[in-house]
Amino acid sequence: MELKDKVIVVTGGGRGLGRAMALDLAAKGAKLALADLSQEDLDATAAMCAEKGVEARGYICNVAKEEDVVKLFDDVVADFGAVHGLVNNAGITRDGLFMKVDRETGKVAAKMTMDQWNLVMDVNLTGTFLCAREAVAKMIDLGIPGCIINISSISRSGNMGQTNYTATKAAVEAMAVTWSKELSRYGIRAASIAPGYIGTEMVMSMKPEALEKIAAGIPAKRLGKPEEIASTVAFILENDYISGRCFEVDGGLRI
Structure with a gap:
């Protein structure tokens, strides 16, 4: 896919990885439709993209609500006339042990709650x-070939304290494989990216000693940069022979 003038939707596009993705795609001439929950963040990212000479719009959308998502893509097509790509980047964590046992009594002290489970599943x-x-419905109805990218995680293989999160990240990778098989007849590709520890604003706000410990366990001896995930997004979008694969971008780390 030639990215110039293509319409790419980025969920969670207001900040963090989503902002890095949007800016990288804007630099390549893509038009950006950014979805998030904060108007302030959306306005800031859209303005940064516009500085690169492209059209960018922000849309308030809770991706867990069907009516919000239907409206989002209706509005994007109304504003831009097309949808060529989607980066499913929006995500949350609600970490906690599946079962917490009191060391002194040997009895169950706490369980992962349904709120922790459902919130992560929903988003x-x-x-x-x-x-x-x-996105796919719009692509098919408009006769537009396109690409869907799901953001998974190296935690998809299982990570302590993340029963809910790991389940979702394994699932979104599997869904991309399924879609690649179902949608190829319409010229629509699907793939996923599994980032390792990436130095987003949220991660970098951790205590320095915690960051040093994390980096020490990575063969590359550093955290990844948001721009390194963004460049992987662009690579997948641009290469029309990529579909059904998960790209691990983790500095050599395997969980």
Whole structure:
């Protein structure tokens, strides 16, 4: 896909990885439709993209709500006339042990709650499903070939304290494989990216000693840069022979 003048939707596009993705795509001439929950963040990212000479718009959208997602893609097509790509980047964590046992009594002290489970499922899994469904529907109805990218995680193989998160990140990778098989007949590709520890604003706000410990366990001896995930997004979008694969961008780390 030649990115110049293509319309790419980025969920969670207001800040963090989403902002880095948007700026990288804007530098390559893509038009950006950014979805997030903060108008302030959306306005800031859209303005940064506009400085690169491209059209960018922000849309308030809770990806876990079907009506919000349907409206998002209706509005994007109304404003831009097309949808060529989607990056399913929106995601949350609600970490906690599946079962916490009191060391002194040997009895269960706490369990992962249904709120912890459902919130992560709703945003990370249902949100990815809904956004991809609506994007693909627009692509097919408009006769536009396109590409869906799901943001997974190296935690998809299982990570302590993240039963909910790892389940969603394994699922979004598997969904991309399924979609690649179902949608190829329409010229629509699907793939996923599994980032390792990336130095977003949220991660970099951790205590320095914690960051040093994390970096020490990575063969590359550093955290990844948001721009390194962004460049992987662009690579997948641009290469029309990529579909159904998960790209690990983790500095050699395997969980």
